[in-house]
Amino acid sequence: MQYISTRGQAPAVDFKTAILTGLAPDGGLYLPADWPRFTAAELSALRGASYTDVAFEVIRRFAGDSIAPEQLRTLLAEAYDDFGHPAVAPLVQTGPRQWVLELFHGPTLAFKDFAMQAIAPLMAHFLAQEGREMTIVGATSGDTGGAALRAFAGRAGIRVLFLFPRGGVSPFQQEQMLELCSETTHVAAVEGNFDDCQRIVKALFADEAFREAVSLSAVNSINWGRIVAQSVYYITTCLALGLPETGVNFVVPSGNFGDIYAGYVARRMGAPIAGLTIATNENDILARVHATGRYAPTALTPTITPAMDIQVASNFERLLFDLLERDPAALCQLMAGLDRQGGFTLPEAALARFRAGFGAEAVGQQACRDRIAATHSATRYVADPHTAVALEAAARTPAGRAPQVVLSTAHPVKFNETVTEVLGFCPGPGQAPFAPRAAGARPEEIANDIEAVKARVRALL
Ligand SMILES: Cc1ncc(COP(=O)(O)O)c(C=O)c1O
Numbered sequence: 506m507q508y509i510s511t512r513g514q515a516p517a518v519d520f521k522t523a524i525l526t527g528l529a530p531d532g533g534l535y536l537p538a539d540w541p542r543f544t545a546a547e548l549s550a551l552r553g554a555s556y557t558d559v560a561f562e563v564i565r566r567f568a569g570d571s572i573a574p575e576q577l578r579t580l581l582a583e584a585y586d587d588f589g590h591p592a593v594a595p596l597v598q599t600g601p602r603q604w605v606l607e608l609f610h611g612p613t614l615a616f617k618d619f620a621m622q623a624i625a626p627l628m629a630h631f632l633a634q635e636g637r638e639m640t641i642v643g644a645t646s647g648d649t650g651g652a653a654l655r656a657f658a659g660r661a662g663i664r665v666l667f668l669f670p671r672g673g674v675s676p677f678q679q680e681q682m683l684e685l686c687s688e689t690t691h692v693a694a695v696e697g698n699f700d701d702c703q704r705i706v707k708a709l710f711a712d713e714a715f716r717e718a719v720s721l722s723a724v725n726s727i728n729w730g731r732i733v734a735q736s737v738y739y740i741t742t743c744l745a746l747g748l749p750e751t752g753v754n755f756v757v758p759s760g761n762f763g764d765i766y767a768g769y770v771a772r773r774m775g776a777p778i779a780g781l782t783i784a785t786n787e788n789d790i791l792a793r794v795h796a797t798g799r800y801a802p803t804a805l806t807p808t809i810t811p812a813m814d815i816q817v818a819s820n821f822e823r824l825l826f827d828l829l830e831r832d833p834a835a836l837c838q839l840m841a842g843l844d845r846q847g848g849f850t851l852p853e854a855a856l857a858r859f860r861a862g863f864g865a866e867a868v869g870q871q872a873c874r875d876r877i878a879a880t881h882s883a884t885r886y887v888a889d890p891h892t893a894v895a896l897e898a899a900a901r902t903p904a905g906r907a908p909q910v911v912l913s914t915a916h917p918v919k920f921n922e923t924v925t926e927v928l929g930f931c932p933g934p935g936q937a938p939f940a941p942r943a944a945g946a947r948p949e950e951i952a953n954d955i956e957a958v959k960a961r962v963r964a965l966l
């Protein structure tokens with residue numbers, strides 16, 4: 506299996522190199538040269554298989570010869586071993602044809618654990634084979650950072666630094682990240698927003714000498730490994746719902762476009778996915794490009810769904826590549842428009858393909874609060890605000906007779922202030938109500954400046 510860059514200027518690489526590199530050297534994102542596909546019979550044969558077995562069947566199709574099958578199987582069994590639910594990604598029914606896919610039973614209570622728990626041992630395995638070390642620098646709006654710190658702590662030869670927007674993550678997320686810091690895993694607060702953090706990370710990658718000097722890599726969803734690992738739960742869901750001929754409609758709280766893009770990948774692999782609805786908060790660039798064809802970031806609005814406070818949705822570039830029929834020159838032209846004129850307009854044919862494959866809804870903060878309340882009053886289900894954005898989007902896009910699955914991307918306790926404000930209580934990770942802890946240590950701060958971050962990264966070596 507070969508991986509190519511969306512920008513078309515970097516050589517094709519194998520799975521191992523794509524995973525270890527993170528971002529392609531031409532600034533593009535890696536994706537497979539061809540989509541591996543399950544036949545209908547192969548999918549049906551997976552009914553009743555464990556989460557780990559399905560993950561193995563999915564990931565081995567992307568990994569090619571990069572890892573021995575038995576090694577991959579062992580590594581995946583360990584990855585999902587400490588999830589707090591035997592189904593790993595359980596479905597909870599919330600309506601006659603509606604289910605919530607709970608993706609928060611991993612060690613940091615967010616969907617990021619699904620990929621991070623798998624790619625950390627995978628990267629460590631590849632690095633040990635190569636006798637190399639690595640520095641991972643990432644941007645987080647609260648969940649990726651915690652999951653990465655948890656998964657990479659103590660892995661020989663891997664150093665991690667995550668940047669997060671100061672005051673832009675929930676108190677629980679900040680506490681969790683600080684608790685997970687170690688000798689080799691670090692976080693720093695940047696005076697800016699998530700897009701600033703992501704821009705700095707991309708700038709570090711653009712500096713070839715720096716990239717080589719620190720052996721830079723990424724585990725944000727620009728890393729292909731993140732996407733492939735996240736595509737697994739779309740397939741386990743279709744299997745659990747009996748691979749219905751009508752197809753499943755997924756509604757996905759979206760920010761960086763990684764999670765819903767993983768659903769697109771599952772569909773390209775043959776999973777019976779009828780609909781993929783992008784649910785955004787007021788930072789609605791994805792809903793706007795769907796409605797108008799114009800992709801243009803605007804000023805970022807802080808919301809009660811901070812993990813989705815993102816305007817530059819980095820994985821949209823991967824979809825764009827397919828919407829433009831895999832023409833890297835056309836893609837580079839649009840990306841140059843984004844850099845130089847602050848946006849681009851999708852060609853008509855590309856927009857039509859986007860609309861054929863995806864729906865999109867933007868949900869305001871009051872609608873989100875109301876949905877938390879309405880869901881609880883109708884079903885006793887407690888949704889975190891990000892999940893509630895998707896529940897509200899789902900209510901606006903009824904799926905007819907097809908099953909509708911709303912992705913629940915974080916445990917409500919991570920955003921307990923909002924949940925408590927709406928419901929008067931918030932469940933803890935067990936069954937007991939959550940008792941907020943006193944605010945602990947203050948995070949390290951770092952200037953919103955590329956050179957300052959480079960200096961901090963060099964100090965990790
Ligand atoms: C809780 C939560 N929901 C939704 C999202 C959005 O997912 P994505 O960035 O993959 O679109 C994030 C951040 O990634 C998140 O942490």
Ligand SMILES: N[C@@H](CCOP(=O)(O)O)C(=O)O
Nearest residue numbers: 645646647648649725726812
């Ligand atoms: N919401 C994310 C932002 C980063 O997204 P990623 O999936 O690209 O890592 C977070 O919580 O950090």
